[in-house]
Amino acid sequence: MDLFKKLISRRTFIETTSKSVAITSAASAITLPFNTLAQPQKNESSEVVKHSACLVNCGSRCALKVIVKDDIIQRIEPEDAFDESTFGQHQIRPCLRGRSNKLRVYSPDRLKYPMVRVGKRGEGKFKRISWEEATKLIATKLTETRQKYGNESIYYIYQSGAYYHTQGTSAWKRMLNLTGGYLNYHNTYSTAQIRAAAPYTFGDYIGSHFTEVENSDLVVFFGLNLSETRMSGGGQVEELRRSLSKSKAKTIIIDPRYTDSVVTSDAEWLSIKPTSDAALVAGLVHTMITEGLIDEETINKYAIGFDQTTLPASANSNSSYKDYVLGTSDDKTVKDAKWAASVTGIPAKRITQLAREIATANACYIAQGWGPQRHQNGEASVRAIQTLSVIANQWGRPGTNAGVWPYATRYGVPSLPALSNPIKHSIPCYAFTTAIDKPEVMSDITHGVRGTEKLNTGIKLIINQAGNALINQHGDTGLTKKILEDDTKCEFIVVCDNHMTPSAKFADILLPETSYLEAADLVDNSYASGSNHFMIGMEPVIAPLWEVRSSYDICADIAEHLGVKQEYTEGRSQQQWIEHNYNIVRQKRPYLPPYNKESSVGLIDQRREAPENSVAFSAFWKDPGANPLKTPSGKIEIYSERLAILEQQWVLPEKDRIPVIPGFYPVEESHLDPEGLKKYPLQMIGFHTKGHTHSTYAQLPILKEAIPDEIWINPINADQRGIRNGDPVLVQNDRGKMQTRARVTPRVMPDVVAMPQGGWLHFNKAGIDIGGNINTLTNLKLSPLAKGNPQHTNLVDIVKA
Incomplete structure (x- = not known):
């Protein structure tokens, strides 16, 4: 308790009196009639059960039962199962990352107040300002940028740190679309190719x-x-x-x-x-x-x-x-x-x-x-x-x-309508640094630009909501750092997030957003829950700490400065949008009960897709003439x-190919690149770790201890370099140097090394990344067709540090 008192000593306490109940439904393989359970749970020690969800980008989606006492999170548990014996009604158990959300909320690197940059961009030096000052400054910068360069110079950067429905991405895009739009992106860092x-x-x-x-x-x-x-x-x-x-x-x-x-x-x-x-x-x-x-x-x-x-x-x-x-x-x-x-x-x-x-x-x-x-x-x-x-x-x-x-299969929960973007220009998301640094080279036939033959202007203003792709998850962080530090190119960067991430340090203005456990929302299952689809109602399990706010409310204030608040809110608060979206779902699923703020929380409904809809292209296979592709x-x-x-x-770089049949062709920085291997003889790939989802949760000490970020190296290659398990090592190529520890294991093949992705970038005074970030070593070259990121194609060498 003493630890928590220290961590929250500067918080603003807000008394809450709302009660919560767990929602469930009777189980059936395809059709689940809805029924509510019990009343608010409370034991003799005054613990209460509240309901939230982990909205991180792991592809899964887990409901969280949060045990709270005196407005302080005590622990996190899974919601109850509908029917554990049947898939699609089973208990959705959160993993160790989801269960660590308490530590994420109380992390000492939380963003607590709106702040404006006072030092060189990237140094991480800021001073506290009021919300009124922050939202007015953003509105002013948006107006000035639009008037000077046009709306296509405003860029909402790709991000994936929070899959909200009534705040987050949709809130920012709605506000931007009401004021002339912004430069679009296509692709994702995960699935471009x-x-x-x-x-x-x-x-x-x-x-x-x-x-x-x-x-x-x-x-x-x-x-x-x-x-x-x-x-x-x-x-x-x-x-x-x-x-x-x-x-x-x-x-x-x-x-x-x-x-x-x-x-x-x-x-x-x-x-x-x-x-x-x-x-x-x-x-x-x-x-x-x-x-x-x-x-x-x-x-x-x-x-x-x-x-x-x-x-x-x-x-x-x-x-x-x-x-x-x-x-x-x-x-x-x-x-x-x-x-x-x-x-x-x-x-x-x-x-x-x-x-x-x-x-x-x-x-x-x-x-x-x-x-x-x-x-x-x-x-x-x-x-x-x-x-x-x-x-x-x-x-x-x-x-x-x-x-x-x-x-x-998606359950079908709507999001806050983002409205139509008047700007139709779109760039591959992995090419945003080129659009800052050398926009004149970007065209439809060289960089996959869409909606226009070429860019008319570079990116001058960036909105970064709940994302660490501004630098941490982007390639060649050394070069990216240089591009972002030059504020004569991209002139203004807004970052809205929970923590002081490596990307947050490059903000001109920092906005503290509610964490998952401080937010209200109604959310869908995520993109990789398979045939299981469900709806979760979230409530703020504690009063928001310090001065953190929902990005819906933040954008409403910016919209007010821009003269479009009524169009933005349509007269609804965020809670009223949640109720509105619930009623849209209920029109298609009439077995759901009427909306009630206190009861429409937790895992509300869970279903499994019918088997007949689960085989890809089955209609074409049965009758190709009647069901053409x-x-x-x-x-x-x-x-x-x-x-x-x-x-x-298209104009392709030398050695790039777009094969008309899916044949193999060798590429640079692979095992078939003899010149590259002379200097850097090891292929390096990245992988996802159980310790964090991309860069989310990567700063939590308990997860670092449980699943440390280490570079995997085969014993044959380790012996050649005098490296033993646990040794500190320096991984390097022409793009940079990264220090981490070696995991010597036969679980990676010889001449290949594997590094977890998502570690937080941290350059020391010598320019070495001691944060264990793989993107210190990855490149910014685009793949031939998608113009996506080839961040697993790298040659490196490793020496004992």
């Missing part, structure tokens, strides 16, 4: 739910690691775990790292060189073709480009995927298992065996995570893995997938004529 590339194969980015693994006898995952990325009860790991327990399917995980998913799924690990997934696919298909394991007539029924007979008229006669694999295409290289082994590091014998297993399985579920696509040739890898499912006829049927990672041909396109046109029209 897969979202751009997958539609060129199937027309859509759709995957079968993991519930279909119930019907599989073989599961093959490329770089998919649910046990660390979607590890809570509100994520897909629970869906997969229960499905595997039913089917007992053999599971194979292809990854440079022996991940926790390999352990928990009792899977076989095939270690593969980063960037080489498309080469493995080619080797597998070669075996399938030469051993007669596939039905080419069936492939041609559904797809174009597998062989010469289905190529479009514009294609060269020897440009089919079969030509590529058999060595009759222009490169004259046979892509057999021996060739694939030389590229991937997987033994040729095992590649041949795997091809036979996939082709002869009754139902093989092939999926990929987002690691394989976050490379310089990631788009080709995406399409190659999709193509494998097509050629092996392991798609469209129960127990199969389309070779991607499936998203979730959204591709130009209406079929699966192994050869893409659209990509052939793009490669001719």
